[in-house]
Amino acid sequence: MLRRSKRAALIGIRLAACALLAAAAAPGLASDDWDWDAVEAIDDAPVTKTPAAGAPAKTDATAPAAPRAAENALPDFAAEPVTVLAMFDGVAPFEVVPSQRDDEMHPCANCHQWATSNPEPRRLLTPHDNFELQHGLHGKGGFWCFTCHDVDNNFSLKTLEGEPVEFAHAYVVCSQCHAQQARDWAHGAHGKRVGNWQGRRQVFNCTACHYQHRPALKPREPLPGPTMRVGLPRPDHWVAAGQRPDHGAERQRDWQRDIERRRESVERDDTSDTAASGRVPADDAES
Amino acid sequence: MQNPDDDKPNGVSDLARRRFLKGLAVSAGAAGAVSASGGAWGGSTLSDAFADFFQQHYQRMSADEIATTIERIERKAKRRYGVDITCANTPPQDGVVFGYAINISKCRGYRDCVHACVEENNLGRDTQYIRVVELDRGSTDLHHADHYYDHAEVPRPGKDYLPMQCMHCDNPPCVKACPVEATWTEPDGIVVVDYDWCIGCRYCMAACPYQARHFNWGTPEIPAAELNPDTHYLGNRPRPRGVVEKCHFCVQRTRTGRQPACQEACPTGARVFGNLLDPNSEIRYVLENKAVFRLKEDLGTEPKFWYYRDA
Amino acid sequence: MTAAPAPRPTLVRFVFSSVGHLFRGPPLYWLWVLLLLALIALGGWHYWLQLRDGLVVTNMTNQVSWGFYIANFTFLVGVAAAAVMLVVPAYIFHRRDIKDVVLMGDTMAIAAVTMAILFVVVDLGRPDRFWHLIPGIGRFNFPESMLAWDVIVLNGYLLLNLGISFYIVYHHYRGEDPKASRYFPWVLLAIFWAISIHTVTAFLYAANSGRPYWHNALLAPRFIASAFASGPAMMALGLQIIRAISDYPIRQSVINHLALVATIALQVTLFFLLAELFTEFYNEGEHAASARYLFLGLDGHSGLTPWIWTAVVLLSIAVVILMIHPLRHNPLTMNIAFVLIIVGVWIEKGMGLIVPAFVPTPIGEIYEYTPSLTEIMVSVGIWAIGLLLFTLLAKAALPVQCEFLRRQRASEQQSWDGVERRHNAA
Structure with a gap:
């Protein structure tokens, strides 16, 4: 129940953000115009469905948070781990955690949350030329937006056969071509397990x-690479040609910042949902 | 749980030994005073210096003695760094033997693992447990590896990156070499060092074919602000000078179910860690379905550390 | 020097009179002792610095984790074991001339093995934890660890030599013949033990399969061969010095015997070296990297190359000198050869054996090692301790021996002459 309400709240934040953005361009658009059932079209996914009616109320409740969310207005796909669809044989159920990626997000949603899409495959011209798709090894035009996106629903992906797929289950779309990687990913030879080696995967x-x-x-x-022990100078051959003198210190700082950020995000995950924490004690480790 | 000696009926000899040690303790005041005044052994008080000097081997201490020792370790860390640390003594889990696998095709030589390890394990800032080397693609010839690569961008075309650390051999030459049994294999397969028992002869370093052991030539320098306060007796607690240390698979994390710091830091997911005895574990999948290899397998060391490439 | 004591000789009197001898000597003796004490003080000061600051004051690193200390240790183990080259002819083949000086061989062995142990102690990161090595209260990894074996054989050898020497000198002091049944089993044990300190030390290195430079079966034989060259050379020099400054009767036949042993051992040493080089370089693989570093330089790193070629040249000159009979019997050229052997083997069995095993490291890293000032000074201090120990032991034992031999000679004049004739004829 807790999870359900939290999810609703998060969606509410996003909706509020979208609403704020959209307000200038399309005054008539209300958040409850969205068809949330379509977003979560895959019925057998054990993801809590958010009733459309619940959304407006939550939007009000979290209204003060909206400006902050507006900076990061794009959907974060999923707020908590979701159990992976049973599409791989012989793999115990496991969960995917949401993407933490917040940069380089597609700016498409700025318009396409209200603008209708042209389903015709074509070379994208203005105003689409600020976006470059570099996906598809042999692609060079073979791929385009609606290879993976649902033309009728901006908050959904689709398989090549047209079946809608939630963003949280993006791996379903990927695995259509990358079958080997998908199999490795499901079994743990590709991708990355987060937090713990034991317990919930x-x-x-x-x-x-x-x-x-x-x-x-x-x-x-x-x-930075290896260091010579304290008290001895670094041998000449340890320094690669063309090394910048301030290189080490600078990289160290960047790295420190990176670590901090990562640590904070991990901690946030831990505190947001104790059950989802990676630090599962041995006793309650069985899932 | 940790002390096999506890179960053995050797109380008499134990008692005799302790009495003897107590006698020594009284008579060896001068040695202790020197230790304390020199500051060489971590700036201890006199009584702590005594206790340090006569501290028993980890496997020979009773639960009470370990508790006292851990208290002292925490006290010393407080004195040295002004930081409250907790020194855990988490036992190994039953039915767990750790193994590691690295996907060379995925490793891109960023060295994120190296530095995450330094931070997590309170390494002296001149020590790195993990060494990532740059190799020509497809090669594993370490004698032509670049240890100090420092390009503006990695990976470089035509290069592979190979991270190395303690392989936690099943037949570890270092354990055999140690003249005082200061290093041994735990039931969960981790090769650990009792930093308070090591005499610093460095024979294990000569014995290790993977250059995985590191010596504290001076007192390790750790900025107090960066000290990781979650420590383990056999793991990342602050080390004294003059002893050997090495990767311990982040025993402070992995025994409570967490991933080691290097795995957590890896941005490409090249690292797979897990329980070799669990047939459903990720590591077992890798071992059974990938063309894995180990370094220097011909030496018979049986490393629990594999490498594989994406086909 | 001193007359036999009038009262009944006891252990206490023996100790007192021996210590007394240490304080009576010509100015040269005092000068020598003071010089050694000064060097010991210097080494002691630097060792204090090392204790205070840790092994950072050395130039050793995680790459080259053993250096000058262990190099000297290795060389000295060889010298210690070479005493057997006097013990065997003296006690097994009953060569009277050698039996007269065998005690000097034991004394040198005691000094050498003491130095070897000290070199290990100064190399320890935590000498304060030395008690961890004591079986019973510590935890001794025997028989797995070769280092544990080495601790046993070195200390055992020290005790054996101390015991045998003491027994013999004490009986000589009392004017009695030591009972062969009492000491001979120990002498036999000491002979095997001498070979074992070598073998175990060689195995200590050869056991490391991760270091191909050490990991070969020839290591122990090479050890013994070079030790039987350097040890007798050192002993021959020492005996000649003793002969020059005291009235201790040391016959030239003993020196000649040692020279012959050194010659043969040196020939074998050089042959083994050749065998090693052939195997490493004929089909050169990755395992030859250390040998390449030592003899030819690796990737532009050739810190040890001049040293090893110096050693090879010195040993070659020495073997030529010793193989030409007139030169071997000429005291000047013979002693030059001895010095060349000592220096050559010290390089080859010291730095030349230890450091290349760490360059490159098993994972292909190169760090060039040269000892730091502290390491050199501490080593000088230990050598001074060894020389002082030898000087003092010899100083205490020589008068007793001289007195005993004089008495013995007086009573056995006939047979003594016979022995001499027989040897001169041989």
């Missing part, structure tokens, strides 16, 4: 690591 969704519109991971600067 919670893994990242595909989109937590791979930005769905440009799934290849970007190269990045490594953290």
Whole structure:
């Protein structure tokens, strides 16, 4: 029950944010115009359905939080782990945790939450040219928005066969092509288990690591390498050619910040739902 | 639970030993005074220096003695860093033997694991348990590895990245080498060190084929603000100078079901950690379904640390 | 020097008179002792610095985790074991001339093994925890750990030599012949024990399968061969010095015997070295990286290369000198050869054996090691302790021995001449 209400509250925040954004462009749009049943069309998913009627009330209740949420106005897909659909044989039930990705989000929703989409596959021109899709190895135009998105419902994905898929279950869409990765992911040889090795198994969704519109991971600067022990100078050959003198300290700072952020987010997860915590004591570990 | 000696009927010799040690304690005041005044052994008070000096091997201490020792460890850390730490003594779980697997195709050489480990395990800032080396793609020839790569961006084209740490061998040469049994394999497969028993001869470092052991040449330097207060006796508690330490699979985390810090830090999910005895574990899936290999398998060390590549 | 004591000789008197000898000596003796004491003080000061600051004051790292201390330790184990080269002919083949000086061999063994133990102690990160090694109160990983074996054999060898020497000198002091039935079993044990300190020390290194430079069956034989070159060389030098500054009767035949032993051992040493080099380099693989570092330099790192080639050249010159009979019998060239052997083996069995095993590390890292000032000073201090120990033990034992031999010679003039004739003929 607790979870249900919390989920409702979060959706409420998002709705409030959407409403604020939309207010300028489309004054007539009300949050309860959305068909929430369509968003969660997959019936057998053990995800709590949010009754459409509950949403407006919650929006009011959390109204003060709306401005903060507006900065981050895009949906975060899911607020808590959801049990993975039974699509893999021989895998004990496990859960996916929501994507923590908050940057590089598709700006599409700014318009498409109220604008109708043109379902015709085509080369995207203005005002779509600020968005580049780098997905599909042989793609180069083979993929486009409605390969994965539901043209009729901006808050839903779809399979190639047209079946709607919730964002929280994005792996369903991915696994259509990436079958090997999906199998490895379901069994734990691909992807990442979060928090604990024992007890409830919670893994990242595909989109937590791979930005769905440009799934290849970007190269990045490594953290500093080995250090010589205290009291001895670093041998010459330890320093790679072209190393920047301030490199280490700078990277160290960035990294520190990164760690802080990650730690905070983990802690937030832990406190938000004790049952979902990774620190499951051995005794209640059986799921 | 930790002390097999407790169950054995060797009370008499134990008592004799303790009496002897007590006698020594009284007569060896000078040694203790030197220890305390030198500051060499962590700035202890005289009584703590005594207790340190006569501290028994971890496996030989009774539950009470361990409790007193842990109290002292926490007290010393407070004195040294001004931080309240908790030193746990979580026992190994039944039916658990830890194993690790790394997907080389996924590792991109960011070294996030290296530094997460340094922070988590209260390493002296000149020590790193994990070494990530850069190799030509497909090669595992460590003699042509770059340990100090420092490019503007990784991964570099045509390169593989191979993280190495303690392999927690099932037949560990270091354990055999130690002349005082200061290092041993726990029931959950973790090779641990009793930092208070090690004499610092470094023979284990000569014996280890993976360069996984590290010596505290000086007192480890840890900024007090960065001290991780959640520690374990056999794990990341602050170490004294002059002893050997190594990766312990984050015993303070993993014995309570959590992932080790390196796994948690890995941004690519290249690291798979788990219970080798659980047929449904992720690590077992990797071992049974991937073409895994281990480093220096020809030495017969039986590492519990595998590598694999995506096919 | 001193006359036989008039009252009945007891243990207490023996100790007192021995200690008394230490305080009577010519100015040169005092100068020598003071010099050694100064060096010991210097080494002691640096060891204090090391205790205070930790092993950071050395140049050892996680990559090269053993250095100059263990190098010296290895060399000295060899010297200690070489006493057997006097013990065997003296007690097994009953060579009278050697039996007269065998005690000096034991004394040198005591000094060498003491130094070896001290070198291990200064290498420890936590010398304050030394009691962990004591069986019973500590926890001794025997028989798994080769280091545990080494602790036993080194200390055992020290005790054996102390015991045998004391027994013999004490009986000589009392003017009695030591009972062979009493000490001979111990002498036999000491002979095997001497070989064992070598073998165990070699096995200590060879046991590490992760370090291919050590991990070969030839290591122990090479150890023994080079030890039987350097030990007798050192002993021959020591005996000649004693002969020069005291009236202790040391016959040239003893020196010649030692020179011959050193010659043969050196030939074998060089042959083993050749065998090693061939195996490493004919089909050079990854396992030869350490040997390449030592002899040719690896990836531009060649810190030890000049040293090892110096050693090879020194040993080659020495073996040539010793193989040419006129040169081996010429005191000057022979002693030059002895010095060359000692220096050469010290390099080859010391730094040349220990450091390359760590370069490159098993995971391919290269760190070039050179000892720090502290390491050198502490080592000098330990060598001074060893020399002082040898000086004092010899100083205390020599008068007793001289007195005993004089008496013995007086009573056995006939047979003594016979022995001498027989040896001169041989």
